[in-house]
Amino acid sequence: MRGVFTGITRSCGKHASKAFVILALAAGTALTGCSTGEQAKPAEPPAAPQQPSVPAEQASGQKVLHMNLHSEPPTMDPGLAEDVPSMAMSMATFDGLTRVSKDTGKPELSAAESYTVSDDKLTYTFKIREAEWSNGDPVTAHDFEFAWKRALDPKTASNYAAILFYIKNGEKFNRGEVGADQVGVKALDDKTLEVKLEKPTPYFLELTAITTYFPIDEKVASANPKWANTPQTHVGNGPFKLDTWDQKKEIVFVKNDKYWDKEKVKLDKIDFSRVEDENTELSMFDQGDLDWAGAPLSTLPSDAVQSLRDTGKLVVQPVAGIYMYEFNTSQPPFNNANIRKALSYAIDRKLIIDNITQTSQPQALGFVPSTMTLKPDGYFKDNDVETAKKLLAEGMKELGISKLPDITLSFNTYEVHKKIAEAIQDQWKKNLGVTVKLESKEWKVYIEELHQGKYQIGRMGLLADFNDPVTFLEKLKEKDSPMNSTLWENPRYKELLDKAAYESDSEKRKQILVDAENLLMDEMPIMPIYFDTQAWVKADKVQNVFVDGIGNIDFKWATVQ
The missing domain is CATH 3.90.76.10 (Dipeptide-binding Protein; Domain 1)
Structure with missing residues (x-):
C-alpha cells in the first residue's frame, strides 16, 4: 500500500501505502506554528523571489502549474516507489x-x-x-x-x-x-x-x-544503477520529464516532447515548491504563488478548514484510505491482543474528526474503508471505555503484570499527526491511566524504522491500490512482508484470504472476507481511527488535474487557463 498521505503508504494488500505507508501524504489536515498573519506583514512581502516569474510565464504563453510538495520523495524510481510523493512523481514521468x-x-x-x-x-x-x-x-x-x-x-x-x-x-x-x-x-x-x-x-x-x-x-x-537519482540521468516514458531536483527546495518537470500522447499534454511545466509548513503553503496559495494547496501532496491547516468551507473554496473527496496506528506485536505488551483492543476501544474517534481533521471522515471501526466496506457498522464500538478497562485488566493478567510500562507513540513529522497523537495520549491517560511518550521523526527515517520494527506504536496511513477489499486485507497476511510492520500473522487469516482468492461466487467471497476482517479486528494488530477524505483548494484557472478514487494524482491532462 502506498505508504505513503504525505507519509502515507499504499495498501497494496499483500504488497504493502498508494503508502500509505503510503507508505506515505498524511491523511487529514494540519496546523503548524507559522501563522498566516506573520506571512502577510507589509514589511515582509512573502515569496518575493517568485513574483517576477509568473508574469514572465504569462507573457511567453507558457502553461505552468505551481504546486507544493510537503515531503521529499525518497525516490524517482517507479520500481522502488511506495509512498504518495514518489508515486506521484513516477506517474508524471512514466507510463x-x-x-x-x-x-x-x-x-x-x-x-x-x-x-x-x-x-x-x-x-x-x-x-x-x-x-x-x-x-x-x-x-x-x-x-x-x-x-x-x-x-x-x-x-x-x-x-x-x-x-x-x-x-x-x-x-x-x-x-x-x-x-x-x-x-x-x-x-x-x-x-x-x-x-x-x-x-x-x-x-x-x-x-x-x-x-x-x-x-x-x-x-x-x-x-547506471543510480540513473534515477539526478535529472541528468533520469529517463522516463511519461507525459513529463524531470528537469530539476533540488532537494528540500524545488522539483521541476517539463513536458516530454517524446511522449507518444504529447498532444493531450497541455502543461509546459510543473514547478513544485518544497515547503513543509502548511500555513505557509496556504499563504502562498492566497497570494497567488501556488495554484493548489492541500491534498493529495500536502495538507491544509486545520484551523483554516472551516473558513475555506464557508467560502466555498474547499474541495473534499472521499478516498479509499485509512488513518490508523500499528502495534509492534513482537514486543510486550503489544504481543497481547486484549491490550491492543483496550487501547483501540478507549479512544474517541468522533472527537478527533470533529475537532482536529474537520473534513467529515467516517469513523474507522474496521480495516476496509467505507468506499469498499464489507461491514458498514464495523466490528466494535467507538469510545467504549468500560469494555476497554476490562480488556486491559484481562491482558495484564495474561502477561503477569500489574501495570503497563510507559509506551512510546511514534509518528512522522506533520502537525496533524502531532495533534491526533496528543489527543490520543490524553484519552489513554484519562481513560486507562496509561502514560504515553510521543516521538516525531522525519518521514524517511520514520518509515525505515517502522519497516525495521524499531517502534512500539506507530502512525500509518494507507491508500488502496485498486478497488477491492483485498488490497487492504492482504497487507497483513504475511508477517515477513516488507509492508507488514506489525509483524502479526495468523494461520486462519491466511487460510481465509487464500480461500477468497479462488472463490468465484461474489457473495460467498464477500462473506469469507468479512470473516477475515472480523478475525483481524478481534486480534487488533492495527488500531483503525478514521477512513480518509482528501481536502484541497485550487485556483479557478487550474483544470483537469485528476485525483482518482484511491488518491492518485495525475497531471497528464492538466492545464492552466
Whole structure:
C-alpha cells in the first residue's frame, strides 16, 4: 500500500501505502506554528523571489502549474516507489501498459495499444505501441520484462514488490525459490509482452496502472544503477520529464516532447515548491504563488478548514484510505491482543474528526474503508471505555503484570499527526491511566524504522491500490512482508484470504472476507481511527488535474487557463 498521505503508504494488500505507508501524504489536515498573519506583514512581502516569474510565464504563453510538495520523495524510481510523493512523481514521468482515465475512472490502454486474454484468464498478451523514452530510445516489451523482474528481484529490495505477486512465480522468485527465467513475464519480441498469472485476476488491468508495473529503460538502468537519482540521468516514458531536483527546495518537470500522447499534454511545466509548513503553503496559495494547496501532496491547516468551507473554496473527496496506528506485536505488551483492543476501544474517534481533521471522515471501526466496506457498522464500538478497562485488566493478567510500562507513540513529522497523537495520549491517560511518550521523526527515517520494527506504536496511513477489499486485507497476511510492520500473522487469516482468492461466487467471497476482517479486528494488530477524505483548494484557472478514487494524482491532462 502506498505508504505513503504525505507519509502515507499504499495498501497494496499483500504488497504493502498508494503508502500509505503510503507508505506515505498524511491523511487529514494540519496546523503548524507559522501563522498566516506573520506571512502577510507589509514589511515582509512573502515569496518575493517568485513574483517576477509568473508574469514572465504569462507573457511567453507558457502553461505552468505551481504546486507544493510537503515531503521529499525518497525516490524517482517507479520500481522502488511506495509512498504518495514518489508515486506521484513516477506517474508524471512514466507510463504503464494502462493508465486510469480521468473521464471514467477506469484503466485504459496507454503504453499498450492492444491486448488479448486467454480463455482461462491466466495469460495476457500485450502489444506495445510505438513510443520513445525521453532520451530517444525505443520503448520495448523487454523494458517491461526487465522492470518487473528487477522489482521482484530480492536484491533490488523493493518494498512494493508484492504487488507483482499476481504474476506466475513472482512471489517464488522474490523469495529466492526459483530463477528469474521462471517468472511469468516474457517479451516475445520488441513489441509483444506475454504475462502469465498465478490465478484469474479480474482487476489485473488496474494493477498495470500502478507505478511498480511501469517500464524502465533497460539500456539506461543496466549501465547506471543510480540513473534515477539526478535529472541528468533520469529517463522516463511519461507525459513529463524531470528537469530539476533540488532537494528540500524545488522539483521541476517539463513536458516530454517524446511522449507518444504529447498532444493531450497541455502543461509546459510543473514547478513544485518544497515547503513543509502548511500555513505557509496556504499563504502562498492566497497570494497567488501556488495554484493548489492541500491534498493529495500536502495538507491544509486545520484551523483554516472551516473558513475555506464557508467560502466555498474547499474541495473534499472521499478516498479509499485509512488513518490508523500499528502495534509492534513482537514486543510486550503489544504481543497481547486484549491490550491492543483496550487501547483501540478507549479512544474517541468522533472527537478527533470533529475537532482536529474537520473534513467529515467516517469513523474507522474496521480495516476496509467505507468506499469498499464489507461491514458498514464495523466490528466494535467507538469510545467504549468500560469494555476497554476490562480488556486491559484481562491482558495484564495474561502477561503477569500489574501495570503497563510507559509506551512510546511514534509518528512522522506533520502537525496533524502531532495533534491526533496528543489527543490520543490524553484519552489513554484519562481513560486507562496509561502514560504515553510521543516521538516525531522525519518521514524517511520514520518509515525505515517502522519497516525495521524499531517502534512500539506507530502512525500509518494507507491508500488502496485498486478497488477491492483485498488490497487492504492482504497487507497483513504475511508477517515477513516488507509492508507488514506489525509483524502479526495468523494461520486462519491466511487460510481465509487464500480461500477468497479462488472463490468465484461474489457473495460467498464477500462473506469469507468479512470473516477475515472480523478475525483481524478481534486480534487488533492495527488500531483503525478514521477512513480518509482528501481536502484541497485550487485556483479557478487550474483544470483537469485528476485525483482518482484511491488518491492518485495525475497531471497528464492538466492545464492552466
